[in-house]
Amino acid sequence: MRRFALVFSWMFVAMSFGSVATGAEVAPSATPSVDTLVKTLNPDIFALDANQRPVHAITNVFTSPASDIARDVASNNWYNLAIYLPFLILPQLVLLFAIYRFRDRKDGRKPATFTGNHTLEIVWTAIPCLALLAVVVPAWKLLWKMELPPAGIERAVVVEVRGKEFAWDYKYQADNLSIGQDVAGIQEPLVLEKDRPAILNMTSNDVNHAWWVPSFGVKKDVIIGRYTNVWFTPDTLGVFKGQCAELCGQGHGIMWISSVVVDSEMFKTYRELLRHRNDTVKIWNLLAPAAVADDKELESQVAKYLEKGRGAGRVLALKYWIATNYASIARRHQPDLTSAQVLERGVARRAQLDAVLARSLSAN
Ligand SMILES: [Cu+2]
Structure with missing residues (x-):
């Protein structure tokens, strides 16, 4: 009973710790270029197949473990294999030996018959029992570890995960920043920090799903009307x-x-970029491929955008989201424009934005 209380309570503990860690306005220093940021944070839009679907390359937990839990899961599996492999192989060897050694030699000898051998029975019962114990104890410890709060829970990145037919929405609990699908409807990646525990509290909007990333060693049902949770500490960049x-349905x-x-x-x-995202929508509407991109209108919207703050982070966010939107939308079929035309328009409109920004920033 105590254990269940513990398990249920830790996600709430995690939530409250998570909300304390709200970041202040960060002025990114020595930040990579806008294009590098777009490529780093949106790898999928640069890896679409001929049908414009992201290239799947699901790495597996044994060859590419990328979290503490994944490493434990992989090593636990190899250990289990070492224990149960002899049970699979040895009986076959004994059987082959017996078939050969005690074959009928056509010399009229009668086979020996005997029943009951206490020592033998005790041995063949005890050995599997010991093997079972040898498997159960580490497996139980690992399952227990996966259920309990992570070490360093106060540093954890807490994310609410919502499954829906057929995509995922994520919300960083600390600052209520949401991500999901981008302007072109492409699933956005969940961005996590290396060596910092991630806690996912998951639920569903419609039917049951399951969140599974093998390299994190995590697979958990995402169930409507209920919260399930997992944690892991990513330890590899990528x-x-x-x-x-x-x-879960047709689009599963x-x-x-x-x-x-x-x-x-x-x-x-990344968090800083997300913080300003909603404010960039009006400017995006002016700069989108089908828009007219009127310079006067753009100047007034940029001025409004800068009224709320003109720090380096906020300016970078504006450039970043326009670039990201263009990168993504160029890789989806547009009604009248080819990808190359969209990209070309993107370059021009980003330059237009840079010019307006430069003017607005130097004006005051
Ligand atoms: Cu599904």
């Missing part, structure tokens, strides 16, 4: 893929998961 692992096969693990500097920058 992009890690997964897939919904609960048959394309309900993929993407996660990008970045260093702490990049994670800070």
Whole structure:
């Protein structure tokens, strides 16, 4: 009973710790260029197949473990294999030996018959029991570890995960920043920080799903009307893929998961970019491929945007989101424009924005 109380309570503990860690306005120093940021934080839009679907490359937990839990899961599996492999192989060897050694030699000898052998029976009962114990104890310890709050819970990145037919929405609990699908409807990756525990509190909007990223060693049902949770500490930089692992309807096969693990500097920058995202929508509407991009209108919207703050982070966020939107939308079929035309327009409009920004920033 105590254990269940513990398990249920830790996610709330995690939530409250998470909300304390709200970041202040960060002025990114020595930040990478806008294009580098776009590529680093949105790897999927640069890796689409001929049908414009993200290239799946789900790495597995044994060859590419990328979290503490994944490493434990992989080593526990190899250990279990070492224990149970002899039980699979030895009986076959004994059987082959007996078939050969005690074959009928056509010399009229009668086979020996005997019943009961206490010593033998005790041995063949005791050995499997010991093997079972040898498997159970470490497996139990690992399962226990996965259920309990992580070490360093107060540093954890707490994310609410919502499954829906057929995509994922994420919300960083600390500052209520949400991500999901971008302007072109492409699933956005969950960005996590290396060496910082991630706690996912998960639920569903419609039917049951499952959040599965093998390289994190995590697979958990995402159930409507209930919260399930997992934690792991990503320990490798890079992009890690997964897939919904609960048959949830027609689009189940394309309900993929993407996660990008970045260093702490990049994670800070990312959160800063997210913080200003909603404010960039009006400017995006002026700069989108089909828009007229009137210079006067743009100047007034940029001025409004800068009224709320003109720090380096806020300016970078504006440039970043326009670039990201263009990068993404160029890789989806547009009604009248080819990808190349969209990209070309993107370059021109980003230059237009840079010019307006430069004017607005130098004006005051
Ligand atoms: Cu599914």
